[in-house]
Amino acid sequence: MQRTSFENMNCPIARSLDRVGEWWSILILRDAFYGLTRFDEFQKSLNIAPNMLSRRLAGLVEEGLLEKRPYQDKPLRHEYFLTERGRDFRPVMLALLAWGNRHFAPEGEAVIVTERATGERVEPVLVDRASGRPVTDEALFETAPGPAADETTRARFTRRDAKRETLSTS
Amino acid sequence: MQRTSFENMNCPIARSLDRVGEWWSILILRDAFYGLTRFDEFQKSLNIAPNMLSRRLAGLVEEGLLEKRPYQDKPLRHEYFLTERGRDFRPVMLALLAWGNRHFAPEGEAVIVTERATGERVEPVLVDRASGRPVTDEALFETAPGPAADETTRARFTRRDAKRETLSTS
């Protein structure tokens, strides 16, 4: 972990990636959302080497995404549950899912999101909570430096705006 | 690429990760969303080794997330632009951003999403497009096997539902 170089450590995206950037982490979380809790459940589902699973689970626990709960002594054994921080990762997972469905599933969708009551297929969109308008609409929304932005982050936006400027005047 | 093992290759999340799973890929996309297009712009912003940048850019082009456009001959030089597939990645980025802000920014938020007209801070939420209700509400929505689900995928859901069953009856 802590791959984030100095230039990027102020960026929330880089920080997130620092926690879940490794290949297996997100798939383990996926299975945690599916309700898996035990070592061998994860192992069978993922077909991952046991030492790797052990390492990744420990990592996710350390980052506060999963929490270990003992369910027996002698020998001590645990189940792994999503913490609040882990559950909050859900939008990322579902966005990833939607993106994969849209672009990498020529044969059709293998996993979909549905409404429980009706079983009806549902399409997840990212919107502004207050107004309900899609935040992906670049005419309406943009990213901007926040209160804790450091110099590097600010510079990034300065460059962006300068570039926009030249585009609109040329 | 193509790290996805057989067990997972039917999963849309795994497929997505196959495209953007490497550490730098997502940060390069981040900068592409910030409007960067040239090699050295990326390099300065990210502080990445040139060979790595070269490889990752080539990878993203190959996966159809970026597209190269020549802007001079002799020597031939390109700019890199987001394709539609790349732009569609935005919800994932913003979800990652929101998650990072919420959980890994004790000193405050460094990057925020704002409404362009007002400059007002905005909170992105993932909702069902039709009803506007948050898809993260597990009481209302769930994931389910889709039309292209294979045996492995189906089994995953069968196990999930079986586990839910035992939880509710115990």
Added chain:
DNA sequence: CAGTATCCTGTCCGATACTG
């Protein structure tokens, strides 16, 4: 069943030097 302990390999990634 739930892991730990070892060993090995691939490759991601960094540093640096070079070119038109």
Added chain:
DNA sequence: CAGTATCGGACAGGATACTG
């Protein structure tokens, strides 16, 4: 400026054996 070429190291990840 926009890359390519090479070298090396660290570590993610795989295979396997072992334990209570």
